[in-house]
Amino acid sequence: MKIEQLKVGPVGYLLLHQLRNEWFNHMIINKETSVFISDNDFEGTFQFAKRLCLDRLPFGIAEIIQNKRISNENLILEHYVERMNSNDIDFEAYFGNEDSLTLKCTIFTTPTNSVPFFHQWQRDRRIWWRKFSASPGRYSVTDIKTETNNTQTVQIRANYPWKSHIVETLALHTGPKYVSEADKFKDGKKTIPSSSIISTIHLNTLFMNTICDAYDESEYKGNKRALLRFHRKLAPYSISFAIASGGVAAIVQELNDLALHLTEQFRTNHLSTLFLPRSSKLSLEAQWRQYDEMGIPYNVVLNERTLKDGLVHLRNRDTTLKEQVHVSELVAYVEQLFKNY
Numbered sequence: 001m002k003i004e005q006l007k008v009g010p011v012g013y014l015l016l017h018q019l020r021n022e023w024f025n026h027m028i029i030n031k032e033t034s035v036f037i038s039d040n041d042f043e044g045t046f047q048f049a050k051r052l053c054l055d056r057l058p059f060g061i062a063e064i065i066q067n068k069r070i071s072n073e074n075l076i077l078e079h080y081v082e083r084m085n086s087n088d089i090d091f092e093a094y095f096g097n098e099d100s101l102t103l104k105c106t107i108f109t110t111p112t113n114s115v116p117f118f119h120q121w122q123r124d125r126r127i128w129w130r131k132f133s134a135s136p137g138r139y140s141v142t143d144i145k146t147e148t149n150n151t152q153t154v155q156i157r158a159n160y161p162w163k164s165h166i167v168e169t170l171a172l173h174t175g176p177k178y179v180s181e182a183d184k185f186k187d188g189k190k191t192i193p194s195s196s197i198i199s200t201i202h203l204n205t206l207f208m209n210t211i212c213d214a215y216d217e218s219e220y221k222g223n224k225r226a227l228l229r230f231h232r233k234l235a236p237y238s239i240s241f242a243i244a245s246g247g248v249a250a251i252v253q254e255l256n257d258l259a260l261h262l263t264e265q266f267r268t269n270h271l272s273t274l275f276l277p278r279s280s281k282l283s284l285e286a287q288w289r290q291y292d293e294m295g296i297p298y299n300v301v302l303n304e305r306t307l308k309d310g311l312v313h314l315r316n317r318d319t320t321l322k323e324q325v326h327v328s329e330l331v332a333y334v335e336q337l338f339k340n341y
Helices: 010-029 042-052 073-084 091-095 111-131 203-214 249-268 277-281 284-293 330-339
Strands: 035-038 059-067 100-109 139-141 151-159 164-173 185-187 190-192 195-202 215-220 223-228 239-244 298-303 311-316 322-326
Touching: 010 035, 010 059, 010 100, 010 203, 035 042, 042 059, 091 203, 100 111, 100 203, 111 139, 111 151, 111 164, 111 195, 151 203, 164 203, 195 203, 203 215, 223 284, 239 249, 239 277, 239 284, 249 277, 249 298, 249 330, 284 298, 298 330, 311 330, 322 330
Parallel strands: 035 059, 239 298
Antiparallel strands: 059 100, 100 195, 139 151, 151 164, 164 195, 185 190, 215 223, 298 311, 311 322
């Protein structure tokens, strides 16, 4: 049998970086609860956080776990076939024996607050998935499943025409009634055990789901236009340049110099920018096509007139509409677009 496996390319690695950043910002930076990073020492991080928080709940621990690769070829094939034949097509399966990461966040809370927190987190996590989606309605939360080991689990699923994919698993562990004193926390004058709520996301699943969610084929001038409607905070590149030169070498050089200057300004302002000097040899339509397929939200169009009046066109990937902006205001204007998301 022929097995199709995927590899992440250079632009894909930029997307992975953006996804990890957004997960980090949501789970660690923006949380009301203090969350600490663990690097292969969960117990050590737990004891550190417990001391730092003076034995009070809640607090959390975030982990980025490197998953072990399978080295035996027969096991790789068996593992791949098993996952591809399961009821839920596993995005991870398409990456075969590639290295993979698991993004995991565990929140420790009091038994009294654990169930309300678990329900609230289900809502928060579904909102997070919907926030970056081109089709927010595709995300749903399954019913709670009660396991035998004092655990309740739910899944967040992305529903596509071909299948429903599990994109995140949330679990509530109420824990044993009797734990050692070293693992107990203070609650007023009492000492109590902790409950934990765990979020688990596979980065390859997050990556593939983001691409599938963003993929679209829309009608454009009588033809189908393939594009990736990435949320502008996730797009590998924020902005690109298209140069309409008319083929005059001197004008092309001036426009390239201007594009390079603007590229430096965008990058100084932490906007990931793609500038391809040789792209001026392509038609504008061909340039836009390749940028749309890469999911770049905005494109700056420079032409001979720009050198005379300083006006550029800013093209929107999703609508294909263009607006005029003066070159002196362009960087600040685009920066504001990415702040207001």
